[in-house]
Amino acid sequence: MNVWAWVQPDNKIWKIVSDYEQGYICVYDENENLIFERRGLPKDIIIYIESNLFDGMAINVSGKNKEEEVHKEHEAPPAFDNPMYV
Secondary structure, eight states: OEEEEEEOTTSOEEEEEEETTTTEEEEEOTTOOEEEEEESOOHHHHHHHIIIIIHHHOEEOSOSOHHHHHHHHHOOOOGGGSGGGO
């Protein structure tokens, strides 16, 4: 499970909780009210969302854990490492 802090333009902090093992993403406002929830998501989709969306807009406050290792497994190598793209 990962917990993310997402700072809003008005400096309020929303919390995002994502768990690829259980297949859900939940977003809570600054008062801990649930404002968005998706359940039944495949592991690959949650990993993709975390890597491409949360990493750019939020801060992972859950610390290092095994999810980070899974992210590294799914990272695509840069195109310039492939001689076909030179």
